[in-house]
Amino acid sequence: MQYTRTVEALKQGTVIDHIPAGQGLTILRLFRLADSGERVTVGLNLSSRHMGSKDIIKVENIALSEEQANELALFAPRATVNVIENFEVVKKHPLTLPEAIEGIFACPNSNCISHTESVNSYFYVKPSHNDTKMKCKYCEKVFSKDIVAEVR
Amino acid sequence: MPNPLYRKHIISIPDFSRAELELVVATAARLKAAPRDDLLQGRLVASCFFEPSTRTRLSFETAVQRLGGRVIGFADGGNTSAKKGETLADTVRIISSYTDAMVMRHPKEGAARLASEFSAVPIINGGDGSNQHPTQTLLDLFSIVETQGTMENLSIAFVGDLKYGRTVHSLTQALSLFNCRFFFVSPEALAMPEYLCQELDEKGINYTFSNSLEDVIPEVDILYMTRVQRERFDEAEFKKIQGKFVLRAEMLAQARPNMKILHPLPRVDEIETAVDATPYAYYFEQARNGVFARQALLALVLNETV
Numbered sequence: 001m002q003y004t005r006t007v008e009a010l011k012q013g014t015v016i017d018h019i020p021a022g023q024g025l026t027i028l029r030l031f032r033l034a035d036s037g038e039r040v041t042v043g044l045n046l047s048s049r050h051m052g053s054k055d056i057i058k059v060e061n062i063a064l065s066e067e068q069a070n071e072l073a074l075f076a077p078r079a080t081v082n083v084i085e086n087f088e089v090v091k092k093h094p095l096t097l098p099e100a101i102e103g104i105f106a107c108p109n110s111n112c113i114s115h116t117e118s119v120n121s122y123f124y125v126k127p128s129h130n131d132t133k134m135k136c137k138y139c140e141k142v143f144s145k146d147i148v149a150e151v152r
Numbered sequence: 153m154p155n156p157l158y159r160k161h162i163i164s165i166p167d168f169s170r171a172e173l174e175l176v177v178a179t180a181a182r183l184k185a186a187p188r189d190d191l192l193q194g195r196l197v198a199s200c201f202f203e204p205s206t207r208t209r210l211s212f213e214t215a216v217q218r219l220g221g222r223v224i225g226f227a228d229g230g231n232t233s234a235k236k237g238e239t240l241a242d243t244v245r246i247i248s249s250y251t252d253a254m255v256m257r258h259p260k261e262g263a264a265r266l267a268s269e270f271s272a273v274p275i276i277n278g279g280d281g282s283n284q285h286p287t288q289t290l291l292d293l294f295s296i297v298e299t300q301g302t303m304e305n306l307s308i309a310f311v312g313d314l315k316y317g318r319t320v321h322s323l324t325q326a327l328s329l330f331n332c333r334f335f336f337v338s339p340e341a342l343a344m345p346e347y348l349c350q351e352l353d354e355k356g357i358n359y360t361f362s363n364s365l366e367d368v369i370p371e372v373d374i375l376y377m378t379r380v381q382r383e384r385f386d387e388a389e390f391k392k393i394q395g396k397f398v399l400r401a402e403m404l405a406q407a408r409p410n411m412k413i414l415h416p417l418p419r420v421d422e423i424e425t426a427v428d429a430t431p432y433a434y435y436f437e438q439a440r441n442g443v444f445a446r447q448a449l450l451a452l453v454l455n456e457t458v
Contacts, residue, residue, distance in 0.1 A: 111281055113262035117239050119269070128350070138262025140164060140283050142347045
């Protein structure tokens with residue numbers, strides 16, 4: 001029987017799998033995965049036994065840190081992040097929501113001081129019902145995570 | 153052991169513990185009863201107002217000088233190096249290297265928190281955009297304790313613009329540490345923000361929404377009035393709500409004998425001047441208390457023991 005992989009196997013790098021379909025490009029953009037110059041393979045709307053359809057991102061030669069993986073949890077809490085060496089999974093990052101996120105998103109409040117000074121943005125993360133709230137360390141305004149993600 | 157506020161930045165009310173709020177209020181009461189002119193002797197405080205303010209700036213500067221300290225600073229950011237494009241971080245680095253503490257007001261939200269990250273001396277937030285104005289809350293709390301003998305288990309109505317009113321937001325955050333019950337009286341468009349109500353829910357605080365000022369008056373110990381700004385509404389909308397959130401002397405017939413009316417000022421027309429002569433009016437004394445609350449804070453931040 002012939003077996004075809006839909007996405008080419010990775011020798012070394014990181015595979016972010018089980019991303020809800022439609023979120024793949026958002027994650028690519030927010031985490032600037034394409035900016036490294038390394039080869040990135042993106043699969044959109046792939047069929048998945050558990051999820052119906054899913055997105056997948058493979059980044060060559062870059063091992064995502066645990067902190068970065070946790071930041072992913074905001075968008076894709078059930079995603080799996082596997083670090084690959086020599087075609088083998090050497091580390092599986094379990095995703096847990098981080099307590100704070102630094103430097104990834106811009107504050108949606110246009111009058112926040114973080115926009116005009118050379119500081120990293122900084123949000124405290126708090127799960128709330130079926131949403132996640134983010135509170136800016138500087139202006140103290142509270143936003144739904146989707147609003148924060150849209151801004152950048 | 154030094155007092156818990158010694159050399160601390162004063163940025164935001166949620167940073168305060170219950171005990172710290174009580175300490176400031178008790179110190180303000182002591183300084184009002186027995187003035188001291190030595191607590192800031194030999195100290196220099198910067199008063200940096202990047203945005204103009206009358207009461208806050210003058211009461212801070214009065215507080216410093218009454219305690220024997222000296223003040224440098226500016227009343228308007230227009231004449232400073234900020235105008236030349238210097239970052240706030242750099243301005244703060246320099247001014248904090250000259251002085252023992254820095255009081256600042258700034259038009260941008262988060263300016264005081266940012267300043268605290270670059271300052272060698274305590275930063276005291278005198279207002280950062282629409283965000284926080286912690287010393288207003290401290291003088292409100294002092295006025296509440298002065299008139300009610302406690303901050304605990306009181307019923308408090310907030311009236312007017314509860315959506316944009318930062319004094320209302322900070323005061324509810326502070327009082328939620330003392331198990332108070334709240335009544336929110338406002339036009340629907342200026343209701344208390346959802347995220348603050350959620351914070352109150354999480355703390356198990358009781359609160360009620362109402363659109364009748366008259367119904368609420370007999371229920372409360374403190375009536376905290378704020379201004380509804382005309383420019384937040386179009387003309388037709390404003391006509392509908394006009395007068396509904398104005399306090400008139402005859403509405404006070406059913407008020408509790410201990411009830412006091414507070415207002416952060418400036419007042420425009422939301423409290424009729426006839427109310428001023430009633431025993432319930434406390435807003436002018438509250439404004440005077442600003443000096444004592446700020447004295448207390450400066451004394452605690454700059455002295456190990458007071």
